[in-house]
Amino acid sequence: xxxxxxxxxxxxxxxxxxxxxxxxxxxxxxxxxxxxxxxxxxxxxxxxxxxxxxxxxxxxxxxxxxxxxxxxxxxxxxxxxxxxxxxxxxxxxxxxxxxxxxxxxxxxxxxxxxxxxxxxxxxxxxxxxxxxxxxxxxxxxxxxxxxxxxxxxxxxxxxxxxxxxxxxxxxxxxxxxxxxxxxxxxxxxxxxxxxxxxxxxxxxxxxxxxxxxxxxxxxxxxxxxxxxxxxxxxxxxxxxxx
Amino acid sequence: xxxxxxxxxxxxxxxxxxxxxxxxxxxxxxxxxxxxxxxxxxxxxxxxxxxxxxxxxxxxxxxxxxxxxxxxxxxxxxxxxxxxxxxxxxxxxxxxxxxxxxxxxxxxxxxxxxxxxxxxxxxxxxxxxxxxxxxxxxxxxxxxxxxxxxxxxxxxxxxxxxxxxxxxxxxxxxxxxxxxxxxxxxxxxxxxxxxxxxxxxxxxxxxxxxxxxx
Numbered sequence: 001x002x003x004x005x006x007x008x009x010x011x012x013x014x015x016x017x018x019x020x021x022x023x024x025x026x027x028x029x030x031x032x033x034x035x036x037x038x039x040x041x042x043x044x045x046x047x048x049x050x051x052x053x054x055x056x057x058x059x060x061x062x063x064x065x066x067x068x069x070x071x072x073x074x075x076x077x078x079x080x081x082x083x084x085x086x087x088x089x090x091x092x093x094x095x096x097x098x099x100x101x102x103x104x105x106x107x108x109x110x111x112x113x114x115x116x117x118x119x120x121x122x123x124x125x126x127x128x129x130x131x132x133x134x135x136x137x138x139x140x141x142x143x144x145x146x147x148x149x150x151x152x153x154x155x156x157x158x159x160x161x162x163x164x165x166x167x168x169x170x171x172x173x174x175x176x177x178x179x180x181x182x183x184x185x186x187x188x189x190x191x192x193x194x195x196x197x198x199x200x201x202x203x204x205x206x207x208x209x210x211x212x213x214x215x216x217x218x219x220x221x222x223x224x225x226x227x228x229x230x231x232x233x234x235x236x237x238x239x240x241x242x
Numbered sequence: 243x244x245x246x247x248x249x250x251x252x253x254x255x256x257x258x259x260x261x262x263x264x265x266x267x268x269x270x271x272x273x274x275x276x277x278x279x280x281x282x283x284x285x286x287x288x289x290x291x292x293x294x295x296x297x298x299x300x301x302x303x304x305x306x307x308x309x310x311x312x313x314x315x316x317x318x319x320x321x322x323x324x325x326x327x328x329x330x331x332x333x334x335x336x337x338x339x340x341x342x343x344x345x346x347x348x349x350x351x352x353x354x355x356x357x358x359x360x361x362x363x364x365x366x367x368x369x370x371x372x373x374x375x376x377x378x379x380x381x382x383x384x385x386x387x388x389x390x391x392x393x394x395x396x397x398x399x400x401x402x403x404x405x406x407x408x409x410x411x412x413x414x415x416x417x418x419x420x421x422x423x424x425x426x427x428x429x430x431x432x433x434x435x436x437x438x439x440x441x442x443x444x445x446x447x448x449x450x451x452x453x454x455x456x
Contacts, residue, residue, distance in 0.1 A: 031287075031308070033310060099364070177288055
């Protein structure tokens with residue numbers, strides 16, 4: 001039995017109580033891979049509404065953050081794409097979902113900036129792009145033009161990790177790391193759902209990816225409760241209808 | 243099949259030791275045509291060194307490509323967060339990216355992310371890849387479903403990035419984007435030069451060394 005010596009280990013129900021109507025919610029994961037299944041289910045079951053969702057994408061309709069979109073819990077999504085979730089496309093079209101599109105690398109760097117206490121970042125991605133550059137401040141440095149992109153933070157960040165110790169130090173699992181270490185830094189409250197909680201000292205300090213100081217609460221995951229897209233279809237690796 | 247043929251031709255552009263990012267759709271077929279070339283495939287979610295697809299039953303839900311499908315990794319692979327993945331891309335460390343396309347202009351402008359009023363999927367990581375990769379190859383059908391040319395003087399669809407495309411590979415032709423405009427270097431049988439010119443809505447120079455590919 002792991003000692004809860006920092007009081008960070010809480011139940012999924014307790015964790016869900018931090019996510020309330022109208023709050024901004026940042027969720028780790030990329031196409032649903034590395035998103036925290038038990039916390040997302042608890043948020044759905046709790047009936048939270050009017051969320052501002054910040055996530056790499058809107059996942060697939062039945063997995064990751066997809067159900068939050070499909071069940072109309074999100075009023076605004078700040079994401080890099082919605083291509084894998086047709087319901088998000090429908091909701092954008094019929095006006096029940098507001099979407100702020102941000103190029104993927106810019107989005108994740110804005111999240112990093114929010115988590116790192118920066119006031120903004122300078123990027124030349126899309127600096128001459130009529131849609132992306134619209135309304136943004138252009139800053140010239142050494143003769144090069146950059147867009148000022150603003151940091152992103154959230155009331156609550158939820159992430160998925162392989163292991164946590166009671167202080168909240170996290171290690172991840174392969175490509176399920178993706179946006180999680182950045183999202184973990186950017187929450188006013190960060191909650192990590194983990195496969196395994198190990199005793200203090202059990203994680204090699206050299207291997208820790210997210211230092212526990214960024215993590216406020218830890219919950220034990222009940223595991224993935226959805227079917228992955230590749231479990232449902234026989235389509236070969238990476239192929240999707242365009 | 244046209245898609246396989248395009249992928250096979252694109253695979254010839256990838257050289258041993260390159261770092262390559264593949265888009266979804268046709269580009270994802272390219273690894274089937276590489277022979278024993280050693281390529282380090284990068285994915286935006288945070289993997290460098292993607293290998294073959296796992297066999298059925300050996301999939302790992304926590305090891306996927308950027309499209310969400312299971313992959314394996316090769317010796318020397320690494321995992322990292324998505325910000326690091328885009329650091330590699332913005333710093334210009336990706337040798338080649340192969341992307342799908344809706345329209346490419348004679349100047350190499352690329353439109354591949356939205357059709358206003360119809361499909362608004364969002365740009366994903368396409369802008370960074372198109373703008374920052376050393377060599378951008380676009381693979382696509384030569385014409386749209388409505389038989390409209392996709393290679394045009396000026397893109398009418400919203401752009402992903404300007405002047406970014408180096409090479410276009412379609413089911414009918416291979417076209418280089420040069421400072422002097424588009425250069426037709428290969429024609430795919432059964433199509434001939436006339437077909438290609440007729441269905442390309444931009445000026446096309448014909449390479450002296452034009453190749454007909456059976």
